[in-house]
Amino acid sequence: MKKLTLISLFIFWAFVTSLFTAGFALQEKTNNPTPQNNPAQLIAQGAILTKEELAKHASASSCWLLIDKKIYDVTSYLNQHPGDADTILPTCGTDATRAYSTKGRTTSPSPHSQNAHELLKAYYIGDLGQEAIAVTPTASPTTKPQSNTPATQPTAPSTQPNTSVALSIQEIAKHNTAQDCWMIVNNNVYNVTSYIPRHPGGASKILTYCGKDGGAVFEGLPHSTNAHQLLASFFVGAVGQVVNTQTVQQTTSPTVPVGTSNNRGDDDEDDD
Amino acid sequence: MLVQKMKGLSGWFIVGALSVSPLFIWATIQPLSERFATFTTTLTSIGQMLGLVGMAMFALNLILSTRHPILERFFNGMNRVYLAHHTFGAIAFSLLLFHPIFLALKFAFVASPRDAALFLLSTNPPILWGIFALLSMMLFLVLTFFVSFAYDKWRITHKFLAASFILASIHTLIIYSDTQVSSLLYWYMVFFVVLGLIPIIYRTVAPKLFVSYIEYIVDEVRPMDEHTVEIFMKPVFKPFTYKAGQFIFISFKTEIVGDEFHPFSIVSSPDESRLAIAVKTLGDHTGKFKLIAKNTVAKIEGPFGVFSNERAPGKNQLWIAGGIGITPFIGMAKAIIDPAYRIKIYYCVTNKTEAVFLEELIAVAQKNPNITIATFCSNERGYISADALQAMGEDIFANEILICGPVPLMHSLKKQLTAKGVSRAHIHTEEFALR
Numbered sequence: 100m101k102k103l104t105l106i107s108l109f110i111f112w113a114f115v116t117s118l119f120t121a122g123f124a125l126q127e128k129t130n131n132p133t134p135q136n137n138p139a140q141l142i143a144q145g146a147i148l149t150k151e152e153l154a155k156h157a158s159a160s161s162c163w164l165l166i167d168k169k170i171y172d173v174t175s176y177l178n179q180h181p182g183d184a185d186t187i188l189p190t191c192g193t194d195a196t197r198a199y200s201t202k203g204r205t206t207s208p209s210p211h212s213q214n215a216h217e218l219l220k221a222y223y224i225g226d227l228g229q230e231a232i233a234v235t236p237t238a239s240p241t242t243k244p245q246s247n248t249p250a251t252q253p254t255a256p257s258t259q260p261n262t263s264v265a266l267s268i269q270e271i272a273k274h275n276t277a278q279d280c281w282m283i284v285n286n287n288v289y290n291v292t293s294y295i296p297r298h299p300g301g302a303s304k305i306l307t308y309c310g311k312d313g314g315a316v317f318e319g320l321p322h323s324t325n326a327h328q329l330l331a332s333f334f335v336g337a338v339g340q341v342v343n344t345q346t347v348q349q350t351t352s353p354t355v356p357v358g359t360s361n362n363r364g365d366d367d368e369d370d371d
Numbered sequence: 372m373l374v375q376k377m378k379g380l381s382g383w384f385i386v387g388a389l390s391v392s393p394l395f396i397w398a399t400i401q402p403l404s405e406r407f408a409t410f411t412t413t414l415t416s417i418g419q420m421l422g423l424v425g426m427a428m429f430a431l432n433l434i435l436s437t438r439h440p441i442l443e444r445f446f447n448g449m450n451r452v453y454l455a456h457h458t459f460g461a462i463a464f465s466l467l468l469f470h471p472i473f474l475a476l477k478f479a480f481v482a483s484p485r486d487a488a489l490f491l492l493s494t495n496p497p498i499l500w501g502i503f504a505l506l507s508m509m510l511f512l513v514l515t516f517f518v519s520f521a522y523d524k525w526r527i528t529h530k531f532l533a534a535s536f537i538l539a540s541i542h543t544l545i546i547y548s549d550t551q552v553s554s555l556l557y558w559y560m561v562f563f564v565v566l567g568l569i570p571i572i573y574r575t576v577a578p579k580l581f582v583s584y585i586e587y588i589v590d591e592v593r594p595m596d597e598h599t600v601e602i603f604m605k606p607v608f609k610p611f612t613y614k615a616g617q618f619i620f621i622s623f624k625t626e627i628v629g630d631e632f633h634p635f636s637i638v639s640s641p642d643e644s645r646l647a648i649a650v651k652t653l654g655d656h657t658g659k660f661k662l663i664a665k666n667t668v669a670k671i672e673g674p675f676g677v678f679s680n681e682r683a684p685g686k687n688q689l690w691i692a693g694g695i696g697i698t699p700f701i702g703m704a705k706a707i708i709d710p711a712y713r714i715k716i717y718y719c720v721t722n723k724t725e726a727v728f729l730e731e732l733i734a735v736a737q738k739n740p741n742i743t744i745a746t747f748c749s750n751e752r753g754y755i756s757a758d759a760l761q762a763m764g765e766d767i768f769a770n771e772i773l774i775c776g777p778v779p780l781m782h783s784l785k786k787q788l789t790a791k792g793v794s795r796a797h798i799h800t801e802e803f804a805l806r
Contacts, residue, residue, distance in 0.1 A: 107461075110468075111469075212489050
C-alpha cells in the first residue's frame with residue numbers, strides 16, 4: 100500500500116509541476132501585448148483620449164483606468180470586483196497598470212487571472228492619445244430595443260429600420276428587469292427574458308443577474324448540456340459587438356422556438 | 372472456517388460499499404447522461420466522484436483506527452482491521468489526490484493551463500481549506516511512511532491526520548458544489564464528517580471517557596536477548612480473560628518507554644496466574660524495555676486477535692513461525708490439553724542464537740508428548756518453503772498449516788502451498804503489520 104501512496108504522490112506532483120510550467124509559459128505569451136481584435140473597435144466616437152480626459156473620470160460614478168496604454172471604463176464593474184470596489188477606486192482616472200499587474204501588493208505581487216484579462220477587454224474604450232473607439236456613458240448610442248411592444252413589430256425583415264446597437268456594458272445594464280433581461284455569460288450577451296418563468300431553479304435565480312455578468316454562477320452551478328444549448332438559443336452577441344436591433348428584438352420575442360441556435364447564425368450575418 | 376473467512380470479508384465489503392454510497396445520491400441530482408455528456412463535464416464529474424468517495428472512505432478509515440472490539444467481528448481479528456486500515460487509507464489518499472487533478476484538468480481544457488494552475492493556487496476560502504487539507508495529509512503521510520521514526524513518534528505524526536480530516540470536512544461542507552445543490556447529499560456528507568469526528572474525539576481528545584483499560588503491575592522482566600524481553604504481570608484487581616494466541620495493546624506508566632500504547636503478543640496461557648507478553652523492539656526502544664522496574668503499572672487494552680489453533684478444523688497441525696512470529700504459538704502450545712492434537716512446530720530463524728524462545732518451547736514439549744518442536748535455520752538450509760517441508764517428510768495435505776511471521780514469509784509460503792494444491796481453508800495466517 101505504500102507503493103500506491105508513493106505512485107499517487109508522484110503523479111500528483113508531476114501533474115502540478117507540468118501544469119505550472121505550461122501555465123507560466125503561456126503567461127509569458129499573453130503578457131506580450133498583442134493587437135486587440137475587439138469588435139468594439141468598429142465604433143469610432145471621435146473623442147481624443149488624453150491624460151486630461153482620463154483624469155476627469157476619477158470617481159465611482161465614472162471610473163476610467165489606464166492599463167498598458169489602454170483606457171478602460173470600469174464604472175459598471177466596480178461593484179462586481181471580487182477584491183471590492185475600494186481597491187479600484189483610488190486608481191480611477193490614473194495609470195493603473197502597476198496596480199492591475201500586482202493587485203496593489205508590493206511584497207507579494209499577484210497578477211490577475213486570465214478571466215480578469217478577458218473581462219477587462221469588455222470595458223475597453225480606446226488607446227491613450229487615440230480616438231475613443233467604444234461607447235462611453237456620455238457617448239452611448241441610445242438605441243434600445245422596444246421589447247415590451249412585440250405586437251407592433253413589423254413582420255417583414257425588409258421593413259425593419261436598420262438601426263444598430265452596441266452591446267456595451269452600459270447598454271446591457273439597462274436590461275435588468277423581468278420584462279427585459281439580458282445576461283452576460285462568458286463575454287456573450289443573452290436575452291433570457293422569455294425563459295425566466297420557465298427556469299427550473301426558479302425565476303429569482305435569473306433575475307439577480309439581469310443586466311449583469313451571470314457567467315460565474317451559470318458555469319459554477321451544475322447546468323446540463325441542454326441548459327447550455329438553451330442558453331445558446333438566446334444569444335444576442337458578444338460584449339462590445341454591434342448588432343442589428345432586429346436581432347435584438349427577435350431574441351426578445353417570446354415566440355422564438357426554444358432549443359434552436361439559429362440566432363447565432365443571424366448574428367454572423369449582421370457582422371458582415 | 373469458510374464462515375469465518377466470509378466474516379473477515381464483510382468488513383471490507385461494508386467499508387467499500389459505504390464509501391461509494393454518496394455516489395448514489397450524487398447520481399440522482401443530475402442525469403448521468405448529462406454528467407458525462409462532454410469531455411469536460413466528464414472531467415468535472417470524475418473529480419467530484421473522487422472527492423465524495425475519498426472523503427467517505429477517509430471518515431470510515433478513522434473508525435477503523437479506533438481499535439474498537441466490535442471491528443474484530445467484521446475483519447476477523449484486530450490485526451486484519453489494521454491491514455484494512457492501511458489499504459483503505461492508501462486508496463482514500465490516492466482518490467483525494469486525484470480529486471483536484473481532474474478539476475484542474477477541466478480548467479486546463481476549458482480555459483488554459485494557466486487558469487488550471489491558478490485554480491490550484493486559489494485563495495477562494497472553500498478551495499483553500501481543501502488545499503490545506505491535502506498538503507497537510509501529504510506531509511503527515513510522508514512523515515509516517517517514508518521517514519523512520521520510533522513507534523511512539525510515528526503514532527503522534529499519524530494522529531495529526533485528524534487535523535487534515537477536519538480541514539477536509541470544512542472544505543466538503545462549504546464548497547459550492549452538488550453538496551449545496553442537494554440537501555440530501557449535504558446531510559449525507561455531514562453524516563460522514565460526524566462519523567470521522569467520533570473516533571477523533573474517542574481516541575485523541577478523551578480516550579479516558581470511552582475506552583476501558585485493565586490495569587496490571589509488572590512482576591518480572593526477563594531479558595531474552597538484546598532486543599527481546601518477556602514481561603510477566605499480575606492484575607491489580609481482576610484479571611481479564613483471553614485466549615492463547617491473542618495480543619494486547621499495552622502502555623507502561625514509566626518514562627523509560629513513554630506512555631504510548633504498543634501491540635504485543637501474549638505468550639502465557641489463560642490458565643497461568645501471570646500474564647506474560649513477548650516484547651521485541653527495534654530503533655529507539657531497543658533495550659529500554661528490560662529497564663522497566665517491578666511494580667510498574669501497565670494499562671492494557673484488549674485482548675485482540677482471532678489467531679488460534681482452535682479455529683482450524685483439523686487437529687493434525689503444522690505451526691510455522693518466523694522469528695518473533697513464534698510468540699502467539701507459545702501461549703497456544705502451553706494451552707493445548709486435548710490429547711487428540713498432533714502438533715509439529717517449526718521455529719524458523721536466521722541462526723540458533725536467534726531462537727530465544729526455544730528453551731521455553733522445549734519445556735512445553737516435554738510436558739506434552741503430542742507437541743514436537745524443530746528449528747529451521749535459514750543460514751543452514753535457506754528460507755523455509757513448501758518443498759523444504761515435504762523434504763522433511765511433512766504431509767502438507769493432511770495437516771492444518773498455521774503460519775505467523777514476517778509478511779513476505781507468510782505470502783511466499785502461502786503461495787507455494789496453494790500452488791501445490793493445498794486448500795486455502797487449511798492455511799491460517801496471522802497478518803501482523805500495525806504500521
